[in-house]
Amino acid sequence: MTEPIRTCTLGELMIYQLALTIEDGILAFHGFGSPLVQLALHLAKRSHAPNLVLVAGATYAVNPNPLFLTPTSNDFAMSLGSECDLDIEELFDLAASGRMGRMFLSGLQIDPWGNMNVTRLGDAGHLKLKLPGGGGGCNLSCDAEHVTIWTAAHRAPLDQQGRRRFRLVERCDFVTSIGHRTADGRPRSELPYRGKGPDCIVTDLGVFDFDATGHARLNAVYPDTTAALVAENTGFDFPVAADLAVARLPEPGMIELIRRLDPMRIHRRELSHDDQTREFAL
Amino acid sequence: MFTQADKRCSLPELVAHVGDGDVVAVGGGLSWREPMAALRELIRQGRRGLKVVGSAHGIDIDLLCGAGVVAASGESYVGFEQDFGMAPNYRRACESGEVQVRDNCCYTLVQQLRAAISGLPFLPIRSGQGTDFEALHPEFKTMTCPYTGENLVLVPALRPDVAVLHAHFADRHGNLHIKGPPVADILFAKASRSVIVTVEEIIEHEDLAEKGVTIPYFYVTAVCEVPYGAHPTSCYPNYAYDRQHTRYYYDQARQGAEIFRESYLKPFVNQCPDHQVYLEAIGGRERLNRLATWRDSAEQWMSLYD
Numbered sequence: 001m002t003e004p005i006r007t008c009t010l011g012e013l014m015i016y017q018l019a020l021t022i023e024d025g026i027l028a029f030h031g032f033g034s035p036l037v038q039l040a041l042h043l044a045k046r047s048h049a050p051n052l053v054l055v056a057g058a059t060y061a062v063n064p065n066p067l068f069l070t071p072t073s074n075d076f077a078m079s080l081g082s083e084c085d086l087d088i089e090e091l092f093d094l095a096a097s098g099r100m101g102r103m104f105l106s107g108l109q110i111d112p113w114g115n116m117n118v119t120r121l122g123d124a125g126h127l128k129l130k131l132p133g134g135g136g137g138c139n140l141s142c143d144a145e146h147v148t149i150w151t152a153a154h155r156a157p158l159d160q161q162g163r164r165r166f167r168l169v170e171r172c173d174f175v176t177s178i179g180h181r182t183a184d185g186r187p188r189s190e191l192p193y194r195g196k197g198p199d200c201i202v203t204d205l206g207v208f209d210f211d212a213t214g215h216a217r218l219n220a221v222y223p224d225t226t227a228a229l230v231a232e233n234t235g236f237d238f239p240v241a242a243d244l245a246v247a248r249l250p251e252p253g254m255i256e257l258i259r260r261l262d263p264m265r266i267h268r269r270e271l272s273h274d275d276q277t278r279e280f281a282l
Numbered sequence: 283m284f285t286q287a288d289k290r291c292s293l294p295e296l297v298a299h300v301g302d303g304d305v306v307a308v309g310g311g312l313s314w315r316e317p318m319a320a321l322r323e324l325i326r327q328g329r330r331g332l333k334v335v336g337s338a339h340g341i342d343i344d345l346l347c348g349a350g351v352v353a354a355s356g357e358s359y360v361g362f363e364q365d366f367g368m369a370p371n372y373r374r375a376c377e378s379g380e381v382q383v384r385d386n387c388c389y390t391l392v393q394q395l396r397a398a399i400s401g402l403p404f405l406p407i408r409s410g411q412g413t414d415f416e417a418l419h420p421e422f423k424t425m426t427c428p429y430t431g432e433n434l435v436l437v438p439a440l441r442p443d444v445a446v447l448h449a450h451f452a453d454r455h456g457n458l459h460i461k462g463p464p465v466a467d468i469l470f471a472k473a474s475r476s477v478i479v480t481v482e483e484i485i486e487h488e489d490l491a492e493k494g495v496t497i498p499y500f501y502v503t504a505v506c507e508v509p510y511g512a513h514p515t516s517c518y519p520n521y522a523y524d525r526q527h528t529r530y531y532y533d534q535a536r537q538g539a540e541i542f543r544e545s546y547l548k549p550f551v552n553q554c555p556d557h558q559v560y561l562e563a564i565g566g567r568e569r570l571n572r573l574a575t576w577r578d579s580a581e582q583w584m585s586l587y588d
Contacts, residue, residue, distance in 0.1 A: 032312060032338055033363035058312055058338065059463045067580045071365035071525070071587060074314035074338075076462060076518035076576075088337065088466055089396070092389035096408065119385055119414070120376075127383065130376035132361030132368055135338050136388030142409035143389075174414045182412040191411050192432040264584060269364045 005252040010204060010278040011036065011267045012258050013222065014152065016250035017202045018104070019044040021148040026101025027053035027094060029144075031135055032073035035267040036150060037104040039069065042261055043254055060086040069262040071269070092136060095143040098194045103144035105137050105198075106151050109172040112215050112236045114149060114179025114198035116141075117172035134176040141177035142191070147198040152270040154203035156233045166235030168203075168216075180214025188214065204275050205230050207247055211239060220247040223280045249280055283500045284477075289456040290484060293557060296506040297323040299478050300444050303331040303353070307474055308342050309447035310515065311465035312363065313523045316342040317448035319511035320480050322551045322560065324446075325349040335442060337388045337466050341515065341528060344369040347381055348535060348542050349551065354382040358391060362532060365525070370535035371542060387415065390422075394440035395466070398473040406434040444503075445470035445477045448512045449496070450520070452479060453487040456502030457495045462518055468497055476503040480511040482520055508557055510570060521573035522586050527564055 008016075018040035022028055028044075030037040034057065045052045045063070054063050058074035065081030079085065086094075094100050107116025108131055118137065122128030141147055156164035171183065180188045180197045188197050200219070201208040206227075207220040217239045218230055227240050250258075258267075268276050297320055300306060310316040321342055324332075331353040334343055338359040346352045348371030360372045375381040386394075393405040404423075410416060411424070411433065423436045447467050451459040458479060460467060471477045477497075484507045510517075514524035514531070534546040554560040561570065576583040 032359070033361070035364055058314070061463075068584055072313040072340075072363050072523060074312040074463060074465070075516065075523060077583065079463070085463070087464055087468070088388065089392050089469065092392055096389065115413075120383065124417070127377050127379075130373045130383065133357060133359040133385045134387060135359045138387040138413050138415055139389035139407070139409040141413075142411070176413065176415075178412045183414075186412065188412075192408055192434070194408070264587060266364060 005255050005282070007279045007281055008249055008255050010275050011271055012250055012255050013247065013280060014150070014202055014204065015039045015043060015258055015267065016254060017207055017247055018148060018150055019047070021200055022049050022052060022102060024049040025051040027055060027099055028102040029055040029057065029091065029100060030104055031057040031137065034104060034106065035069055035262070036152065036270050039258055039261055039267055043257060046257055047254060055086060055091060060088065060091050062086060066261070068264060069266045071266050092139060095140050098145065100140070100144045102146045102148060103140040104148045104150060105141060105177050106149065107172070107176065108167070109169045110149060110151060110167060110201065111169055111172050111179070112238065113181040114147070114201070114210065114214070114216065115172050115175045115183065116149065116177045116179070117174045119174040119176045121173050123173065137177045142193045142195055144195045146196060149198045149201040150203070151201070152204050152275065153272060154205045154233055155272065155275070164233070166233070169235040180210060204271065205233060208238070209241070215239070217241055218244060220245045222247055224278065249282055252282065284456060284503050285500060288454045289502060289504045290454050291504050291506055293319065293323050293480070293506050293508060294327065296320065296478050296480070296504050297327055299476050299503055300324055300329055300446070302329060303333070304443035305333045305335060307335050307442040307445040307470040308339065309445060309465065309467040309470055310342065310512065311338050311463070312340050313515045313528070314463065314465070315448050315512050315517050316515040317446045317480055317511065318342060318513060318515060319508045319557045319560070320446050320448070320478065321346060322554070325351055325551050335386065335391065335440060337391060340369065341531060344371045344535065347371040347375040348539070349547055350380070352381050354384050356384040356386045358386050358388050366529070366532040370532070371539070374539060385418065390437050391440070391466070392469060394437045395469040395473040397437070397439035398441040399469065402439060404436040404438050406436055408434060410435050440473065442470065442474040443476070445474035447471065447477065447479045448517065449479055449481045450483070450517065451490055451493060452481040452484050452505040453490040454484060455487060456499035456505055457487065457490050458497040458502065459490055459493045460496040464496060471497045471501045477501050478503055479505045480508040481505060482509050482511065482517060483507060510561055511557070513564065519577070521570065522576040522583070524569070524573055525587050
């Protein structure tokens with residue numbers, strides 16, 4: 001008899017919050033290098049969204065049944081037991097033709113309109129840091145019907161000079177994937193996109209939605225965070241929902257499922273060292 | 283059309299099809315089925331100035347960057363995911379200006395390859411407008427669609443000089459069979475001027491036909507049998523990803539260009555005259571057998587990621 005589950009970790013809370021953004025019956029895709037999202041899709045499919053068409057990143061396997069989560073995405077363990085398999089052109093064609101219901105994207109910089117940068121820090125003339133790049137994120141930010149944004153590095157602690165390097169920034173050094181408004185102020189509605197853009201940002205500090213102007217708005221905090229703490233760690237001002245909530249925690253059965261799907265705790269690698277010990281009483 | 287009856291050759295002969303300054307499409311993706319043995323041979327032969335294009339990659343492009351072989355990168359991603367993070371040699375080469383940054387996006391690349399495959403000068407896509415890829419790729423144009431009036435992006439045909447692939451099986455005529463995700467290999471093979479392939483095993487045509495032809499022979503320029511030719515990336519079902527070797531690689535790369543050259547490139551590339559010597563250097567039969575134990579049990583499989 002195992003101990004009953006009485007707490008959940010920050011990772012498990014984030015996975016649950018990501019899963020809640022997934023509608024039943026849609027086709028949703030997770031990219032590579034995103035264990036929190038991979039687990040969220042499997043959690044959704046095994047709870048409220050059994051009819052989800054789950055497409056795994058990198059392998060393009062449909063409805064796989066992985067034995068365990070691996071630290072790299074294009075691994076046979078991740079596509080095991082798939083119902084069928086797509087290839088790269090079919091997956092992106094599905095998005096371009098309006099049949100991808102939701103995609104998950106992240107960034108080293110995320111601006112108030114949901115634009116994101118995973119390409120480079122610094123400008124074209126002075127490259128300060130070359131980031132790995134966005135995979136198909138640019139295309140999918142335009143084409144997927146909805147986008148869930150996530151980051152496990154919202155918290156921006158003071159450095160030795162007393163400054164913060166924000167993850168949520170006023171402006172991205174490079175726009176890899178597009179949100180609700182271009183860097184020069186054009187609204188998304190002027191672009192010929194089928195996709196409606198991001199509708200939430202799940203972070204290690206809380207959950208944002210987007211207001212009618214397409215600006216990020218704080219919608220929920222966690223049991224150990226406040227709107228003031230979120231503001232302190234965010235590089236732009238943001239509105240706060242009138243009914244600001246404390247995010248719902250996953251049920252014990254869901255937590256058990258996450259722990260079974262990820263026995264090597266790969267998803268913890270997305271979290272900062274301090275965040276790996278954050279826990280919440282159920 | 284590549285129609286010769288027998289395309290088998292040695293690894294040095296295979297790689298001699300790549301010239302200095304070529305646009306090279308490297309097959310596989312992330313830690314899966316990268317043509318690593320062919321890339322190591324490219325480095326040994328002193329190839330220079332390659333312009334690499336592709337989707338999501340890792341150690342393959344990072345190794346080429348660490349060896350000073352690359353002049354420009356049009357990949358959509360180069361990194362080690364949540365496993366080890368950013369690609370150290372790739373970063374250094376981009377940040378020093380040695381490698382020109384020409385990042386692409388997966389679907390843009392797919393449509394550029396399809397344009398080449400279809401014999402068209404370009405294909406239109408919707409995506410990319412309003413992002414900084416417009417400035418990064420001035421060759422992408424926009425036009426008003428004559429049917430709908432929408433603004434579309436035109437992406438030019440991409441015809442790599444050479445595709446470098448690793449497959450499970452070939453016959454001597456060059457028909458290929460790939461198990462599992464093909465990633466962009468089929469598109470690369472159809473779009474490129476020449477296609478060079480290492481395979482785990484060359485088998486009789488009848489046996490290959492039974493497994494199924496993933497890429498027909500007439501696209502393929504030359505083939506070479508190189509068992510474990512994707513190591514340290516995986517080539518399931520034959521062998522899993524060698525995470526321990528990749529960790530060693532990453533640790534050396536992270537410590538700087540000089541340390542990487544001395545403690546990785548020398549022992550595992552330049553001082554290995556051929557693939558057999560490389561396989562001994564990485565631990566020989568014992569290590570290779572271990573990578574095949576992923577089938578034994580879930581616990582055994584998981585232990586390969588320690």
